[in-house]
Amino acid sequence: xxxxxxxxxxxxxxxxxxxxxxxxxxxxxxxxxxxxxxxxxxxxxxxxxxxxxxxxxxxxxxxxxxxxxxxxxxxxxxxxxxxxxxxxxxxxxxxxxxxxxxxxxxxxxxxxxxxxxxxxxxxxxxxxxxxxxxxxxxxxxxxxxxxxxxxxxxxxxxxxxxxx
Amino acid sequence: xxxxxxxxxxxxxxxxxxxxxxxxxxxxxxxxxxxxxxxxxxxxxxxxxxxxxxxxxxxxxxxxxxxxxxxxxxxxxxxxxxxxxxxxxxxxxxxxxxxxxxxxxxxxxxxxxxxxxxxxxxxxxxxxxxxxxxxxxxxxxxxxxxxxxxxxxxxxxxxxxxxxxxxxxxxxxxxxxxxxxxxxxxxxxxxxxxxxxxxxxxxxxxxxxxxxxx
Numbered sequence: 001x002x003x004x005x006x007x008x009x010x011x012x013x014x015x016x017x018x019x020x021x022x023x024x025x026x027x028x029x030x031x032x033x034x035x036x037x038x039x040x041x042x043x044x045x046x047x048x049x050x051x052x053x054x055x056x057x058x059x060x061x062x063x064x065x066x067x068x069x070x071x072x073x074x075x076x077x078x079x080x081x082x083x084x085x086x087x088x089x090x091x092x093x094x095x096x097x098x099x100x101x102x103x104x105x106x107x108x109x110x111x112x113x114x115x116x117x118x119x120x121x122x123x124x125x126x127x128x129x130x131x132x133x134x135x136x137x138x139x140x141x142x143x144x145x146x147x148x149x150x151x152x153x154x155x156x157x158x159x160x161x162x163x164x
Numbered sequence: 165x166x167x168x169x170x171x172x173x174x175x176x177x178x179x180x181x182x183x184x185x186x187x188x189x190x191x192x193x194x195x196x197x198x199x200x201x202x203x204x205x206x207x208x209x210x211x212x213x214x215x216x217x218x219x220x221x222x223x224x225x226x227x228x229x230x231x232x233x234x235x236x237x238x239x240x241x242x243x244x245x246x247x248x249x250x251x252x253x254x255x256x257x258x259x260x261x262x263x264x265x266x267x268x269x270x271x272x273x274x275x276x277x278x279x280x281x282x283x284x285x286x287x288x289x290x291x292x293x294x295x296x297x298x299x300x301x302x303x304x305x306x307x308x309x310x311x312x313x314x315x316x317x318x319x320x321x322x323x324x325x326x327x328x329x330x331x332x333x334x335x336x337x338x339x340x341x342x343x344x345x346x347x348x349x350x351x352x353x354x355x356x357x358x359x360x361x362x363x364x365x366x367x368x369x370x371x372x373x374x375x376x377x378x
Contacts, residue, residue, distance in 0.1 A: 066331065099317055157227050
C-alpha cells in the first residue's frame with residue numbers, strides 16, 4: 001500500500017503534487033483555494049490566494065502566490081513543467097466568503113467575491129472548465145484535494161463534511 | 165508606507181508600551197464592570213509572516229470566537245479580541261447570568277450576543293482610547309462584529325490591506341484573563357490583537373517620538 005502524504009498549502013502559497021501526495025489548505029475565509037489538476041496523470045496544483053489583482057500590489061518584490069492572477073499563471077506553468085497536459089486540465093475552487101457583514105462602501109468587504117471572480121476569470125482565459133465549487137457564504141473552510149479520486153473535501157466549523 | 169524590515173528595537177518597544185497602556189485600560193474597565201480581578205500579561209510585539217501569525221493563534225483551522233472591529237483615523241488597523249469558543253460561552257454566562265447560552269443554539273437577536281457585543285465595544289473602546297490619549301493620535305473603533313469560525317478565516321480579514329504591501333505584519337498581542345474566584349486557574353482568557361495598517365506606522369512613530377532619521 002502506498003502511504004498517502006498530505007502537503008499543506010499556507011496563506012498566499014501554492015504547491016504542485018503528484019499521487020500519492022495530496023493537498024490541503026486550512027482556514028479559507030475571504031481567500032480562495034483553487035485546484036487545477038490532470039486526472040489521468042494524477043498531478044494537481046493548489047493555490048491559496050488572498051487578493052484578486054497583482055496590479056494593486058504596492059510591493060517591489062511581490063509574492064506572486066498572493067494574487068489570483070499571478071498565482072494562476074504560475075500554477076498552470078508549473079503544472080505543465082511537471083508533465084501535466086493542458087488539454088486535460090480541470091479546476092475546483094472554494095472559499096471567497098464574507099466573514100463579517102459590516103461596512104457598506106468599504107471595497108475590502110467585497111474581497112471574497114472579487115477573489116472568486118478573479119480566479120474564475122483566469123480559468124476562462126485558460127479555457128479550464130470548473131468541475132465544482134463551494135464559494136461565497138459567510139463561513140470559513142478547510143479543503144483537501146485527493147489526487148487519486150480528484151475529490152475536494154470541504155470542512156467547516158458547523159456543517160457536515162462534503163466532497164465536491 | 166513603512167518598510168517593516170527597517171523597524172528598530174526602540175520602535176517595537178514604543179508599540180509594546182502602547183499595547184500595554186491599551187490593554188491595561190481595557191482590563192481596568194472590565195474589572196470595574198465585573199467587579200473582579202483581571203490578570204494581564206506583558207504584551208508581546210513581533211514582526212511575523214502571515215502564516216506565523218495564524219499558527220500563533222492555534223492554526224488556521226482552530227475554531228475561535230472573535231470580536232472584530234476596524235480602526236479608522238491617524239493610525240488605522242484591525243483589532244481582534246479572541247477567545248476559545250467554550251470560554252466565550254463562560255464569559256457570556258458570567259456577564260449575563262444566563263447559563264443557557266451556547267454557540268450552537270444562538271441566533272442574531274440573542275440578548276446574550278448583544279451583551280458580548282457591548283463587551284467588545286467597551287474593551288476595544290478603552291483599549292484604543294488609552295493608546296489615542298497616550299500617543300495623541302486619533303483612533304476610532306467601528307461597531308464590533310462577532311464570529312465563531314476558523315482562526316485563519318477570521319484573521320485574514322485583518323490582513324487584506326497589509327497584504328497589498330507585505331507578507332509580514334507587526335502584531336501587538338496582549339492576553340488578559342478573568343479568574344474564577346473559587347479556583348486557582350483562569351476561567352476565561354482573551355487575546356487582544358492589534359494589526360496596524362502599513363500607513364499607521366509613520367504617524368504613530370512620529371507621535372511616539374521614535375521616528376527614524378533618514
